[in-house]
Amino acid sequence: MIDHYLTIQKDGVAEIEIKKSRFICSLKRVETEDEAKLFIQRVKKEHWKATHNCSAFVVGDKSEIKRSSDDGEPSGTAGIPMLEVLVKKDLINVAAVVTRYFGGTKLGAGGLIRAYSHAVSHGIDEIGIVEGKLQQEVSLTIAYPLLGKLQNYLENNQLAIKETLFTDEVVVVCSIDEESVAAFEASITELLSGQVQFFYGQKTYNEILLA
Structure with missing residues (x-):
């Protein structure tokens, strides 16, 4: 791909x-x-x-x-x-x-x-022209007290949240450019002091309209 x-x-x-x-x-x-x-x-x-x-x-x-x-x-x-x-x-x-x-x-x-x-x-x-980028679905499982910190980080870095699931823990689902996945995981691990689990879903193309 x-x-x-x-x-x-x-x-x-x-x-x-x-x-x-x-x-x-x-x-x-x-x-x-x-x-x-x-x-x-x-x-x-x-x-x-x-x-x-x-x-x-x-x-x-x-x-x-x-x-x-x-x-x-x-x-x-x-x-x-x-x-x-x-x-x-x-x-x-x-x-x-x-x-x-x-x-x-x-x-x-x-x-x-x-x-x-x-x-x-x-x-x-x-x-109009669109650019399609191959993105990896990444699910982050965290404790409730860490949600605000994670949301602020994602918003400040213009990383969209696809879905947020609330159970006994919180699962935040993001789509990350494939070449940025390793850096993203390292940054989140540092941000949350390792209190996060990563799960990887499917790879899909996300299209953005170019100005």
Whole structure:
């Protein structure tokens, strides 16, 4: 498992107009090449009257699979510029389709490259990018008198509490970035003078929207 990744926040659609041509960018989170291809076909079916439905996608934890299509636009003016936007932003597991409804004015090769690139960039800006971090669930079992001290420490260090369970003792459940687990355990042990037990749950990705 990778320790972090960047991708779009959610699926979405955004549109720009350039010299009366409409450029509609449809973006989707995908996990496989087949899923990306199905998405592209669905958009093409939806916009079957469009002049072009150009596409690009990046799939895999390390961007192992990259594909693009100009869908009838001059070679290299649509799909590759779209793909370059995804790659430059370090996004993974994203498929993009830019649908063009021709407005009557030719844009030329340079104009097309700028238009398709801008359509994807604009779509990503509208939807937003999230960073997913691999986190370890850590449960801390402590005595009741130590709860306030622990809560203050977690709050001051901007560490979120997922859950707090009250039984004969208190169990505080946190999610900690995987690379920080050892340092976290050492700090808590020192803070509470060793009066704490650690239990480790599952590892999950926590996504945070980037500003």
